[in-house]
Amino acid sequence: MPRYNPSEIEPRWQAYWDKHATFRTPDQAGEKKRYILDMFPYPSGDGLHVGHPEGYTATDIVARFSRARGETVLHPMGFDAFGLPAEEHAIKTGEHPRIQTQRNIDNFTRQLKMLGFSYDWDRMVSTTDEDYFRWTQWIFLVLYDTWFDADAQKGRPIADLPVPAEVEAQGAEAVGKYQDQHRLAYQDDALVNWCPALGTVLANEEVQDGKSERGGHPVKRIPLRQWMLRITSYAERLLDGLDDVDWPIGIKKLQRDWIGRSTGAEVDFYVGDEEAYGAWAESRRTSGFCAEPDASVLRVYTTRPDTLFGATYMVVSPEHEMLDELTTEVQGEAVRSYCEKASFKSDRERTDGDRVKTGVFTGSYATNPINGEKVPIWVADYVLAGYGTGAIMAVPAHDERDFEFAKQFDLKVVPVVDPPQDHPERAAIMAGDVCFVAQGNAINSGDFDGQKTNDVKAAVTAMLNREGLAAEAVNYKLRDWLFSRQRFWGEPFPILHEVDREGNLTGVKRAVPESQLPVRLPELEDFKPHGRPEPPLAKADDEWLYVTLDGKRYRRETNTMPQWAGSCWYYLRYIDPKNDQAMIDPALEKVWMPVDLYVGGAEHAVLHLLYSRFWHKVLYDRGHISCPEPFGKLVNQGMILGEVEFSGYVDEDGIAVSSHEVKRNAEGERVRANGDVVSSVTLTEEQVEKKGEGFVLKDNPAIRIDSRAFKMSKSRGNVVNPDEVVREYGADSLRLYEMFMGPLEATKPWAMTGVGGVRNFLDRVWRMIVDPKADELVVSDAIGDQPCDADQKRMLHATIKKVTEDTESLSFNTAIARMMEFTNFFTRAKSRPKEAMQQFLILLNPYAPHLAEELWQILGGEESIAKQAWPAWEAEALVESSIEVPVQVNGKVKAKIRVAPDVSKDDLHKAALSDAKVQALLEGKTVVKEIVVPGRLVNLVVK
RNA sequence: GGGGCUGUGGCGGAACUGGCAGACGCGCUGGAUUUAGGAUCCAGUUCCUUCGGGAGUGCAGGUUCAAUUCCUGUCAGCCCCA
The missing domain is CATH 3.10.20.590 (Ubiquitin-like (UB roll))
Structure with a gap:
């Protein structure tokens, strides 16, 4: 009996598509182009996860659908293959990361092909290929060669940077230094996670609670010379660009919040000699507010200049460059040991609201410019060096963290904003016992008393500006991008550092000439850490490490780029993947960019999407590409959770405990009200029943049961393996099930019985066309050349309409539901017009392409169904x-x-x-x- | 603590712009067929019911001829950030 047998059909059609290059991107772009892109995966050793095919199936459906509608489609796939796991594997086993990476890519490719995705495999790229990262390095050099013209809001060649005459006068070296200070790629000291016990620098992911993930050794934050990318200068452009793209509003908001634009004021607090204050203030009145603060002042950034009268102390971050000068001899020891301790904390630990605030008095005082009062300067780690100016004026009455700190150290609290009359805690706020962060009317603020918060903000800033003590300022939470990593398995920087005869760095840098790209990774004996706080590439032999160019000797940069680098621009390379003359042919770029549909997980909502937009804008400014935004439409697929689990709880004696009694304690353990720890047990569906809002134990309805689906994870043991699903049900069933589960964007739990459900549907489609009772493979005798009757015609055309519209709007689940209705209708019918069957198969093809191809052929179709035009519906046929x-x-x-x-x-x-x-x-x-x-x-x- | 998303049968979900709540699938019940079934086909399946009807989209209100949909409040879960 000829039954639907996906394990036979699917590989056969995959081989056919490969052999006939069915999905090769056309050389000539047609009337309408469509660039349909997936976020490329990191090829992990675990292989594909069922989450991957969700987005990939969605884009594959759109790609096949678009081709059938006559559009020219670019639908590529590649691999984001640099990264930590391969390097860790190399350290452990000595096997070169390239070998493991290739193995994983091969496995991923096999799995992707097994699912029948219509990628143009000729365009596959891997970020680790030398032909690829050559151009990643080339783009880095573009960044290195660019400065941001703030007036024009545009990146321009460094050669165009106006150099002040006094710098010019100091000669070429000074000009070079000046240029270096303005490049989009520059070097600066930044804190890295140095683990002395492991003798290596760790990535943030490898540090947990201040300890190394491996071994649990202490990790210290030490400054190291790092490459930074000046993404902050593009903050405004990155904000504006969001208005022009079709992205989920949630993602746009995340990006806006990440950029974190705020307006406020920079204010200078005098810290110089007390007797000279009058003279200093007078000189400021004439000179005005200066762009760079000098040593006589501590500059702060505040979003609340209206609360200046309530600034009763100041805080500098432990890394603040003026800290040494501000620290008095008496306080020296305390401050130094405090900073040492702070260096072991992560930013997160430092700013965590739950922690007790710590800090030390520096011994110095500053003068509050609004009222001339002397305020103490403290050092505390809740102030971060990277935000604003790394120093704050503290207004405990109106800032939560300042308030906590002031209570901790018994500092003065002066309320300067009067809450609305009906505020329940008004009296306590006015007494300085409660913090109030909202707006109100000014009090204790001299001439400003009685005015509204917003008016005071503007008035105070204006008044101090006239005095030369403050200026309006825009600040961003976004910080410059720390772009170097102390890793082996990444792109080497195409930068050379000049060395003198003694082998010391002169501080002069130069780019590796374009003709010498790529800078390849050196061959190393092994990948073990060398025990110094510098990158592993420093282990390379001199042949790699030292270069002579134009008679000068250089040492190569030994940092490598972060994993983001390769993923920042891969969408460009797919357009022209084999070009060895340029990153991309500008003519082809014009044809295909921007990406029309970009699908991927929401975990990349901020970083990847922000970084690639930044690079894109730089390349755009420098004239290498033609569109200002890379991704026109973005869709985030939802997460697929494991199967729903029922969990009950038992106490130490094994007695069942109702779930509503169970809470988590501070240590994260599950406990009941009396503090006894309980353990959870997984129950089967048969042991529970629905009662009211939730589930209860069948044997004892007083015991409530938790019912929930969890994130798939190895430790939980609820990971679904696509290989197994394909073996059991076929690739078409897996594809169809993932699309049928619910809306693409929703988080949804896996249910293996659901895969069986769509498999039943495909079986039914098979039996609608193939005679299930015959011994040979023959077309069902219900099928013939007869025309549709009115009802059949209506069903057919309503189905065409629904599937077309739903596929366009990515509502795949309802499109599938409609195809099921069609199949139910026609399997019941004694007469099944062949033409209706064929049109239906074209609709089914993007969703279940192997089955559609097979049945198309059985019905006598000549070439691949992928070459068939998408059917149109007739409005008249729909009329009832x-x-x-x-x-x-x-x-x-x-x-x-x-x-x-x-x-x-x-x-x-x-x-x-x-x-x-x-x-x-x-x-x-x-x-x-x-x-x-x-x-x-x-x-x-x-x- | 802040922000976002989501609450509809036993389960996943559907419902266009406010217009018949529960499409489609799973599961379950009954029947047919079969040596057999994790196959197929048919019928049923929100709940209550005195079989007339009545109630129902987390909960409480509001707007409306009409609310799953809009508004206010509230509760719960999940995700992200701190």
């Missing part, structure tokens, strides 16, 4: 001879009447009133109001 319209009385459906679909309002009204059931209900009542919506309903309001 009569429709059913509900008649409501007081908003409740009481009767249904059959009328012509195009019935007029009057006729519908008449028909409703003449219905016997309606008449009976209206008996003895008065109709107060009548609503008649033609084709929809009739509602009669009666008394």
Whole structure:
């Protein structure tokens, strides 16, 4: 009996597509192009996860659908293959990361092909290929060669940077230094996670709670010379660009919040000699606010200049460059040991709201510019060096963290904002016992008393600006991008550092000439850490490490780029993947960019999407590409969770505990109200039943049970393996199931029985066309050349319409539901017109391409169904001879009447009133109001 | 603590712009067929019901002829950030 057998059909058609290059991107772009892109995966050793095919199936459906509609489609795939796991593997085993990476890529490729995705495999790229990272390095050099012209809001060649005359006068070296300070790629000291015990620098992911993930050794934050990318200068452009793209509003908001634009003021607090204050203030009055603060002041950034009268102390971050000068001899020891301790904390630990605030008095005082009062300067780690100026004016009355700190160290709290009259805690706030962060009217603020917060902000800033003590300022939470990593398995920087005869760095840098790219990774004996706080590439032999160019000797940069680098621009390379003359042919770039549909997980909502937009804008400014934003439409697929689990709890004696009694304690353990620890047990569906809102134990309905789906994870053991699903049900079933589970964007739990459900559907499709009873593979005798009757025609065309519209709007689940209805309808029919079957198969093809190809061929189709044009629906075919319209009385459906679909309002009204059931209900009542919506309903309001 | 998302049958979900709540699938119940079934086909499946009806989209209100949909409040879960 010829049954639907995906394990035979699927590999055969995959081989066919490969052999005939069915999905090769056309050389000539047609009338309409469509660039459909997946976020490329990191090829992990675990292989594909069922989360991957969700987005990939969605884009594959759109790609196949678009091709059928005559569009020219670019649909590529590649691998983001640099990264930590391969390097860790190399350290452990000595195997070169390249080997493991290749193995993983091969496995991923096999799995992706097994699922029948219509990628143009000729365009596959891996970020680790030398032909690829050559151009990653080239783009880095573009960044290195660019400065940001703030007036024009545009990146320009460094050669165009206006150099001040006094710098020019100091000669070429000074000019070079000046340029280096303005490049988009620059070097600066930044904190890295140095683990002395492991003898290596760790990535943030490798540090947990201040300890190394491996071994649990202490990790210290030490400054190291790092490459930074000046993404902050593009902050405004990155914000503006969001208005022009079709992205989920949630993602746009995340990006805006990440950029974190705020407006406020920079204010200078005098820290110099007390007796000279008058003279200093006078000089400021004439000179005005200066761009760079000098040593006589501590500059702060604040979003609340209106609270300046309440600034009762100041805080500098432990890394603040003026800290040494500010620290008095008496306080020296305390400050130094405090900073040492702070260096072991992560930013997160430092700013965590739950932690007790720590800090040390520096011994110095500053002068509050608004009222001339002396305020103490403290050092505390809740102030970060990277935000604002790395120093704050503390207003404990109106800032939560300042308030906590002030209470901790018994500092003065002066309320300067009067809350609204009806505020429940007004008295306590005015007494300085409670912090108030919202707006109100100024008090204790001299001439500003009584004015509203916003007015005071502007007035204070303006007044201090006249005095030369403050200026309006815009600040961003976004920080420059720390772009170097102390890793082996990444792109080497194409930068050379000049060394003198003694082998010391002169501080002069130069780019590796373009003709010498790529800078390859050196061959190392092994990948073990060398025990110094510098990158592993420093282990390379001199042949790699030292270069002579134009008679000068250079040492190569030994940092490598972060994993983001390769993923920042891969969408460009797919357009012209084999070009060895340029990153991309500008003509091809114009044809294909921007990406029309970009699908991937929400975990990349901020970083990847922000970084690639930044690079894109730089390349755009420098004239290498033609569109200002890379990704026109973005869709985030939801997460697929494991199967729903029922979990109950038992105490130490194994007695069941109801889930509503169970809470988590501070250590994260599950405990009952009396503090006893309970353990959780997984229950089967048979052991529980629904009761009220939740589930209870069947044997004891007083015991409530938790029912929930969890994130798939190895440790939980609920990971679904796509290989197994394909073996058991076939690739088409896996594809179809993932699309049928629910809306693409939603988080949804896996259910293996659901895969069986869609497999049943595909079996039914098979039997709709192939005779299941015959011994040979023959077409069902219900199929013939007869035309559709009216009902069949309506079903066919309604299905074409629904599937077309739903596929366009990415509502795949409802498109599939409609195809199921079609199949149910026609499997029941004794007569199945061949043409209807063929049109249906074209609709099914993007969703279940292997089965569609097979049945297409069985029905006598000549070439691949992928070459068939998408059917159009006929509006006339959809018209029904009569429709059913509900008649409501007081908003409740009481009767249904059959009328012509195009019935007029009057006729519908008449028909409703003449219905016997309606008449009976209206008996003895008065109709107060009548609503008649033609084709929809009739509602009669009666008394 | 802040922000976002989501609450609809036993389960996943559907419902266009406010217009018949529960499409489609799973599961379950009954029947047919079969040596057999994790196959197929048919019928049923929100709950309550005195079989007339009544209630129902987390909960409480509001707007409306009409609310899953709009508004206010509230609760719960999940995700992200701190």
